[in-house]
Amino acid sequence: MTIWIIEDKCDGCRRCIKACPYEGIEIKDGIASVTERCTSCGACIEACKKKNAIESDIEPRKIPDFSDRQGVWVFAEQTDGKLARVCLELLGKAQDLAKDMGHKVSAVLLGKDVSHLIQTLHDHGAQNVYLVEDDLLKNFRTIAYTNVIEDLVLTYKPNILLMGATALGRDLAPRVSRRVGTGLTADCTQLAIDPDEKLMFQTRPAFGGNVMATIACKYASPQMATVRPGVMEAAPCKLENPTLIRHKISLKEQDIRTKILERVTQKKPGTDIIDANVIVAGGRGVNGEQGFAMLKELADILGGELACTRLIIEQGILPHDAQVGQTGKTIRPEIYIACGISGAVQHTAGMTGSRYIIAINNDPLAPIFKLANWGIVGDVHEIVPEFIKQLSCGGAS
Amino acid sequence: MNIIVLVKQVPNTTNIKLDPKTGNLIREGLESIMNPDDLHALEAAVKIKDKTGGKVIAVSMGPPQAVDVLTQAMGMGADKAFLLSDRAFSGADTWATSYTLSKGIEKIKDYDLIICGHQAIDGDTAQIGPQVADWLDIAQATYVNDIESVDENEIVVKRRLEHGFERVACKMPVLLTVISELNEPRYPHMGQLISACEQKAPIKVWNAADIGVKTIEVGLEGSNTHVIKTFTPNFKRQNELLEGSNKEVVSDLIDRLKKSDTTIAYRL
Structure with missing residues (x-):
């Protein structure tokens, strides 16, 4: 070769x-x-x-004929009878994909006593709902769910299968992909149908978000991808003649090989700043603990987390794991709001990969403005309260 | 109890530099390290071995230089190590990689437990663990942040979930993928490192023929997914200063955020 x-x-x-x-x-x-x-x-x-x-001297690999594989499937993740939001978002995207391929959208719902969720799935674009109910499917267990989805895929032959990149989805999807003999692309940020070959182009970040890669699964079926919550948008719709397909499968407890002893719901301890979509960060220009309480309020409204420069850690205002920079963490949030941060390289080394950088600083010559998409020259202690005020009363006045 | 630990050599993505002109990744001088989560997997394995006896066996798939992470693994307390290395393995997706690893594990044969890091920092897919478990047809537990008890028949672990955790009992053999909360990895022991570096070091290299795979089943040829193209995300920074009264600049900023292609845009 x-x-x-x-x-x-x-x-x-x-x-x-x-x-x-x-x-x-x-x-x-x-x-x-x-x-x-x-x-x-x-x-x-x-x-x-x-x-x-x-x-x-490479022999071109033969692409198998997958014309009998029809349909865009979304795994309808539920826990304790509540749907994960991401599956409605995936149904939104699935409608676009199905339209471009001339296929139908289906949802796959597994559990026990979950039929109350069927209507919601129809209302978000699922023409068909495949329902499998069993006592052994009450709580998610990898092997049980894998066995059921394997059976569904082999019976009904979908072309595309999407799952949420949740803790559950990232446990289940790889196992399913191996079982049904196909590829899987994790954490996609874009999905689109290539007009020539009708392949699903799956785009995801690689190397910690420094590079984007577009991936296709030509040689195996179904085309499988996981997508993180919050990336796609749900699209409620009215469907005519939605269909419910009840599928039966016999499961045995001893085949499942794991047993859940206990499930505990804990109060959210806060997201690691590495995983947060929005970061509100403060530096020297923020006035002590009071100032950071104000930044925290802004972060909460935006659904984000609080971060800071090294100095703030040294002053003991925030814990160590909130530090961004050369000696702290490297983060790539969607939005990074730098408050009272001048932009020394020791700090910026950890945040230049952010998608949008917003800088608020009273020194118009601060280097942070050179890195920012949008800068506001002004006092953090006036701008941030105004920001909070406008966001809390439903946007700009 | 024999424990297999899967380790990967990865570029240190926290120190990645981009070419300022082309925006491409600069690969030269990029430091190679053991994948951070794998350090926790090794620590967990060595801790269990200390209690139950047996051997810790480190396994990696990679180019010849990946022997470095296996040396490090031995320094941390692994007893044996295998490097699956063959030019035919290159360009593998997770399907082909998990197949290759599982064939290597099948050849080692005698194991009760497999531990690997939750995900690698260069790919972030978290797929190899569950896929290897399925090739081998054994149970799996992912996102493990605590190992409560372990014996020949059963292991009880805690799994971190989005809104809490669950405690799961798994029948052996089982594959665990672990997250960093699980433990504090030890530093390699100097004496062990030195013996690992010596000629007689028990690090074996196996190629495709050794583990009984055909070259068309592995590497790029054996992969189901293929990279069509790569590109550098183009997030141009306008360096735009917003002007006006405090009220005006903030409302201007909120408008821009609303129009941005971010996940919070529609929530504002």
């Missing part, structure tokens, strides 16, 4: 370099050259079709 360059034909146009997902090709002395990183995936050959300067 090798790839080589026909040197006479290569003009160093760099198309192959752009196409290579692995940095497996580089330009040396003006022409392409294959590096050690090459995995022989063939992406460069495709990119060089016109010039035909790249050849290989």
Whole structure:
């Protein structure tokens, strides 16, 4: 399995370099050259079709015919008879995907005494609901749920199967994917149907969010992906003739091999700042504990967490695990609000990967403004209370 | 009790540098480390061994240089280590990786417990553990943050969930994936490190033929998923200063957040 360059034909146009997902090709002395990183995936050959300067001895892999695989399925995660919000969000996305493929949306509901959830699933776009009820499915257990979903997939042959990237979904989805013999892409942030091949393009962050990768599952079916809660949007709708399909399967307790001894609900201890979508961070310019109480209020309204610079830790105002920067944590929230932070590199090293950076500082020359999408020059102790006020009364006046 | 620990060598993504011009990842000089969660898996395994006796066996799939993390594992108390390494393994997705690992584990054969880190920092998929468990047809418990008791028949663990935890009893053999809350990993022991680095170090390298897999079943060829393209997320920063009274700038900011492509946009 090798790839080589026909040197006479290569003009160093760099198309192959752009196409290579692995940095497996580089330009040396003006022409392409294959590096050690090459995995022989063939992406460069495709990119060089016109010039035909790249050849290989790879036999093209046959894509099986999956035309009998119909339908976009969403796993309807429920605990104690309550649906996880993410499955309604997935049903929203599933409607788009199904439309682009000319397929139908279905929800897969497992549990005991969960039929009260069927209507909600229909109302969010599930044309079909596959329902499997059994005493042994009362609480989620990996092997039991895997066995049931395996049976459903083999019987009804869906084309796409989506699950939430929740604690439950991330336990179950990989096991199901292995069982039914397909690939799985975790924590996707975008799902779209490629118009040419009708494949689902699954985009997810890699290398801690520094790189995005678009992934497809051509050679196996169903195409499986998990999506984090809050990424997609639910889309309630009215359907005509929604269908309920009750599926029976015989489960045996001894096959399940785990037993839940106890389940305890704890008050949320707060999200780790690494996982938070929104971070409100404070530095030297924030006035002690009172100032941070104000930032906490803002963070709570935005559903975010509080973070800070090293100085604040040294002053004992916040615990160690809230520190962002070179000697603290590296975080990549969607929104990072820097309050009274000048923007020394020791701090910014830990937050430049944030999607949007908002800076509030009274020094217009503070380096933080160079990093920010949006900056406000002003006193944190006036701006933040105004921010809280406008958010609490339902947005801008 | 024999415990297999799966470890992975990963680039230290907390120190990642991007090329300021192209925005691409700079791979040169990127430090390789043992995946952080795997340190907790090893610690848990060595602790159990200290109580029950038996052996801790570290297993990794990777390029030849991944031997470094196995050396480190031995320094922390692993008794044996296997590196599954073959050019045919490269470019593997989680399907092909979990298959390769499970074939290696089947060859080691004699195990009661498999422990691995919850997820690796380079891929963040958390898929390998459950997939290996399914290849081997054994029970699994993920998100483990406490091991309460363990004997030849059963292990009782605590699993961290979004809104609390659950206590689960699992029939052996079982695969656990552990999170950092579980323990405080020890530092490698100097003496053990030195003996691990010596020529006679009990680190074996197995290739595709050794574990009995065909090259078309592993690596990129054996994978179900393929990367179509990679790109650097383009989050251009406008460095825009908002102007006006406090009231105006804040309302301007809220408007911009509402229009942003973020998950909180529609909640404002």
